[in-house]
Amino acid sequence: MDFILSQLAGFGTAFVGLAVDPLTYLYLIASVFLGITFGALPGLTATLAVTILTGFFGNKIPLDYSLIALLGAYVGAIYGGSYPSILLNIPGTAASAATAMDGYPLAKAGRGGEALGLTTTASFIGTVIGTITLLIFVWVLLLVSKNIASPEKALLALFGILLSGTLMSEDLVIKGWIAGLIGLAMSMVGLDPLLSEPRYTFGWSYLMSGFQVVPVLMGAFAIPQIIDGLTHVEAGKVLALKGRILPNLRSIRRYLPTIGRSGVIGTGVGALPGVGEDVAGWVSYGVGKTVSAEGDKYGKGSLEGLLCSETANNACIGGALIPLLVLGIPGSPPAAALMGAFKINNVIPGPTIDPEIILRVVAILVLASLTMFLMGLFTARVFIKILAIPQTIFLPVVMVLTTIGSFSVGGGINDLYLMLGVGAVAYFMNLMKYPIAPLVIGVILGSLFDETFRRSLFLSDGDLSVFFSRPGAAILLVLNVGLILSQLPVAKRAFSRLKGLSV
Amino acid sequence: MDKPDDTLIMRARDFWASIGLIAISTFFLWKTSDIPLWGENRAGVSGSDWYNSAAIVPLFIFGGLLVLSFVLLAISIRSGGAQHAFSALGIGWDKSEAYRASTIGLILLAYVVGLVPRVDFILCSGLLITALTYGYYGGHARRALVACIAVVVAGLFAFAVFPAQADWNAHGDDWFTLALWVALTLVVLTKAASERVLRFVPLVAILAPLILVCAMAFVFRQNVPARGGLIFKQIEYHYYVTLRPLWKD
Numbered sequence: 001m002d003f004i005l006s007q008l009a010g011f012g013t014a015f016v017g018l019a020v021d022p023l024t025y026l027y028l029i030a031s032v033f034l035g036i037t038f039g040a041l042p043g044l045t046a047t048l049a050v051t052i053l054t055g056f057f058g059n060k061i062p063l064d065y066s067l068i069a070l071l072g073a074y075v076g077a078i079y080g081g082s083y084p085s086i087l088l089n090i091p092g093t094a095a096s097a098a099t100a101m102d103g104y105p106l107a108k109a110g111r112g113g114e115a116l117g118l119t120t121t122a123s124f125i126g127t128v129i130g131t132i133t134l135l136i137f138v139w140v141l142l143l144v145s146k147n148i149a150s151p152e153k154a155l156l157a158l159f160g161i162l163l164s165g166t167l168m169s170e171d172l173v174i175k176g177w178i179a180g181l182i183g184l185a186m187s188m189v190g191l192d193p194l195l196s197e198p199r200y201t202f203g204w205s206y207l208m209s210g211f212q213v214v215p216v217l218m219g220a221f222a223i224p225q226i227i228d229g230l231t232h233v234e235a236g237k238v239l240a241l242k243g244r245i246l247p248n249l250r251s252i253r254r255y256l257p258t259i260g261r262s263g264v265i266g267t268g269v270g271a272l273p274g275v276g277e278d279v280a281g282w283v284s285y286g287v288g289k290t291v292s293a294e295g296d297k298y299g300k301g302s303l304e305g306l307l308c309s310e311t312a313n314n315a316c317i318g319g320a321l322i323p324l325l326v327l328g329i330p331g332s333p334p335a336a337a338l339m340g341a342f343k344i345n346n347v348i349p350g351p352t353i354d355p356e357i358i359l360r361v362v363a364i365l366v367l368a369s370l371t372m373f374l375m376g377l378f379t380a381r382v383f384i385k386i387l388a389i390p391q392t393i394f395l396p397v398v399m400v401l402t403t404i405g406s407f408s409v410g411g412g413i414n415d416l417y418l419m420l421g422v423g424a425v426a427y428f429m430n431l432m433k434y435p436i437a438p439l440v441i442g443v444i445l446g447s448l449f450d451e452t453f454r455r456s457l458f459l460s461d462g463d464l465s466v467f468f469s470r471p472g473a474a475i476l477l478v479l480n481v482g483l484i485l486s487q488l489p490v491a492k493r494a495f496s497r498l499k500g501l502s503v
Numbered sequence: 504m505d506k507p508d509d510t511l512i513m514r515a516r517d518f519w520a521s522i523g524l525i526a527i528s529t530f531f532l533w534k535t536s537d538i539p540l541w542g543e544n545r546a547g548v549s550g551s552d553w554y555n556s557a558a559i560v561p562l563f564i565f566g567g568l569l570v571l572s573f574v575l576l577a578i579s580i581r582s583g584g585a586q587h588a589f590s591a592l593g594i595g596w597d598k599s600e601a602y603r604a605s606t607i608g609l610i611l612l613a614y615v616v617g618l619v620p621r622v623d624f625i626l627c628s629g630l631l632i633t634a635l636t637y638g639y640y641g642g643h644a645r646r647a648l649v650a651c652i653a654v655v656v657a658g659l660f661a662f663a664v665f666p667a668q669a670d671w672n673a674h675g676d677d678w679f680t681l682a683l684w685v686a687l688t689l690v691v692l693t694k695a696a697s698e699r700v701l702r703f704v705p706l707v708a709i710l711a712p713l714i715l716v717c718a719m720a721f722v723f724r725q726n727v728p729a730r731g732g733l734i735f736k737q738i739e740y741h742y743y744v745t746l747r748p749l750w751k752d
Contacts, residue, residue, distance in 0.1 A: 060723035171513060172578065174571055178524065181568045185531065188564065192557035199538060199557060200531070223611070230639040231603045390700055396635035397711045399611070400628040403619060404715050408725040413620045420615045424608070432516050450560045462554035 007135060015363040027065050031072030032371045039080020040383050042090045043229035043391045046077035050337040051217045055405020059344045068364050070341050074334050075368040078277055078313050079123040083383055086115050095277030098285040098309035105301030113243030118303060119310045120376035121247050122259050126311035127369035129263030130318020135362045141326040146351055151466050154453040155476035157445040160273030160329040161438055162483050167275050168435035173487045175434045183442020186211050193451040206414040211443060213340040214409040215419040220440050222402040223423025224430045229391045245380050258304050259311045266312030270319020276332035277313040284312030325349050325358055333437040339444055512595035514584025517575055524572035532565045606651040610634060617658025621671045622680045623732025628712035630657060630684040636704045637691045653687045672731035
C-alpha cells in the first residue's frame, strides 16, 4: 500500500509540475492536434507522426517538452485513425483496421456521431488504463530487471525481434524474421561496441559511427509511405456525420465492462515486445466476438465491436511503453520511434533509467489523453473536414518535413543519403510484404544484442552454458527456441491436429 | 496466359528476393572474413579466443540470413513461384504503378542528392511540393512526367554544374531552380481553374518550407541545409541584423 501511495505521490508531483507550466499546453494542443490529423489522414500513420516529430523536436527542446510532443502525437494519432475508419471505411492507421468493421456500418446507419463520441470516450479510458498499468507494473518490473544481466538482455533483444517478426508478417513469418535480421545486420555497421573494430564501413568515415537512428526511422517509415500514398490514388467519399457526438452516461456505463476488458487486453498485448496497436485491436476484437452475447452482430454495426478495437489500440500505448522503459525494448513501432528520441537525448531506456522520467511519461500520457478526449468531443468536425484533404497535398509537405528533420539531427547531408537508401529498401520490402517494424526494431536493438551477447561470452570465457544455466536466461532461451519451432510446418501440423482432436 | 493469383505473384517475387538475399548475405559473409576471428591481433590487442572477435555476431546474423533466404527460395519453388518468376505477368508487373513509383523515385533522388545540398531549401522544397502535387493529383501520367522532368533537370543542373562542396554556395543553381519552379507554378495555375485543389499549391509550396526552415533555424537553432542559399541567406541576414536587435536591445 505504501508503495502505491508513494508512486501516486511521485506521479502527483510530476503531474502538477507539468500542469502549471503554460508551455506544456502549447506543446500538448499542437502535438495532439497534429497526431489526430496524421491518424485521420489515410496514408499517414502514428509511427510516421512520432518519427517526424522525433526528427523535428527530438533533441532540440528540453526532454520534457520533447516527450510531450511525441507522446501527444502518439496518443492523438492512434485515436485519429478511427475517423476515416468510421466515416470512409478506410483505416487511418493499421491500429484502426478492426474499427472499420463496425464503425462504417454504424455511420451508414446514421449513427456516426454516436460511434465517434463513444470511440473518443473509449480511447480516453483505454489510454488511462494503459497508463495506470504502466505506473504500477513498471516499478515491479524495474525491481525484477535489476537481476537481468547480459545473457538475459541478449536473449530478450532477440526475442523482441523474433516476436515482432512473427506477429507483424502479413505473408510468411519467415519474411518478418528476415526483416529483423536485415535490421540487425544494419546495426553491425560502424565500430563494434566492445573493441572498436571497424565493420562494413567501406572506408567511409561517416559509417564509423554506424547508422543513425533518426534517418533510419525516417527512411523506413516515411519514404515508403510517401511513395505509396502518391502512387495509389484513392479518394474515398466521407459519409455525413449524423447524430450527437457527446455520449450520454448511460451508454458509457453500459459498455464499461467491454471497455475495461479491452483496455486490459490492449495493455497486455502492448507489453509484448515488438507487437503493436493493430495486433491489440484485432486480438481484443476477436476476444470480444467470442465472449460477447451480441458476438453475431460484430461486423454489422455493433458498438461493442467498435469499442473493443478502439479501447485496445489506445490502451496498447501504455503497455508498449512498459518494455521500452523497463528493458529498453520497444513494445510497438511508434515506441521504436520514441526510443530513437530517447537515444538522441542521451537517455538510455532500461533498468538504469531515471525513475523521474517514468513518472513524467505517465503524467504526460494522462495530460495527452485528456487533451485528446476534449479535442475529440468538441473539435471533431474540424478533423472530419481534414479527411477531405487529398493525400497529394499533404504528402509532399511530409517529405519536406522528413528531409529537414533528418538533416538537422546531426549527420547533415550524409543522413539524407542514408534516409533515401533505407527508404528505397523499405519500399521494395513493402512491395514484397516484408514488415518494416522488425527491421527498425532490429536496427535499434542490434547494438544492445551485439554488446550483451559478446559480453556474456567474455565473462564466461566462451562458455555457451551461460545462456541456459541462469534461470531467467533459460526461460528466455526456451521462449526463443519455442517461437522458432512453433513456426515449423511440422509443429503447425501437430498443433492443428491437436486442435482437431480437442474439438 | 491467365493472370496468376496474388499468392502466386508473391511467391514469384519471393523467388527473386531470395536470390538477391542469398547474394547479399554471401557477400557480407565474405566481407566478415576481413574481421579477425581466430586469435589475431585486433584493435591493437592480441586475442586468442574466438569469442573475443567482433565477427561473431555478424557471422550469426548473415549466416542466419543465408539460411532463411534458402528456406524462402525453397518455399517459392515449391509453391510454383519459380515458374512464374520469368514473366512480367507472373511477378505482377503493373506498368502504370511502376511508372508512377519510378518517377516519384527519380524526383526524390534528384531532390535529396542534387538539390538539397546545393540549392536554397525554400526554393528546392517549393519546387518539390509543386511537382509532387501537380504530378500525382488525379493520376495523370503526362503530368507526372512533366513534374519529374522539372525536378530532375533542376537536380542534374545543380549536380553537374556545382559538383564540389566548395561551390555549393554559388547561386546559379538557385536561379535555375527558381525559374523552373515559376514555370511549373504557371502550368499549375492554368489547370487550377478546373481543379480547385491546385489553387492552393503555390501557397503551400511557399509557406511550408519557409515556416519549417525558419522554425528550425531560429526557434530550435539547428543546422539547416544550404545556409548560403539565395533566399535563406537574406532571411538570416535580416533576422540577425534588422529584426533581432529590435527585441535584443
